[in-house]
Amino acid sequence: MKEIFLGTDGLFPTPREISFSCSCPDWTLMCKHVAAVLYGIAVRFDENPLLFFELRGIDVERFVQVTLENSVDSMLSNMDVKSDRIIESDDWEALFGLV
Numbered sequence: 001m002k003e004i005f006l007g008t009d010g011l012f013p014t015p016r017e018i019s020f021s022c023s024c025p026d027w028t029l030m031c032k033h034v035a036a037v038l039y040g041i042a043v044r045f046d047e048n049p050l051l052f053f054e055l056r057g058i059d060v061e062r063f064v065q066v067t068l069e070n071s072v073d074s075m076l077s078n079m080d081v082k083s084d085r086i087i088e089s090d091d092w093e094a095l096f097g098l099v
């Protein structure tokens, strides 16, 4: 998921892809008008986080469906692979130094 959102060509724009401009005489990078627009966008994202996908032209239902299918496929392809997080010992007392 991290790659989908933050990777190259990910869903989140990189700082270089974001620019601000306003025709007002304020010389700062982020004038009060730009700040107000960003605040308005943030409020709308708070109200509807899925708006982010809509703005990127992504069909959310299809995105979730494909992500779930890929997760299931990945889990099924790894079902015979033993996790390295499984403790092999049956001697639990010794493992925790209780003997």
Ligand SMILES: [Zn+2]
Binding pocket: 022, 023, 024, 025, 026, 031, 032, 033, 034
């Ligand atoms: Zn302005």
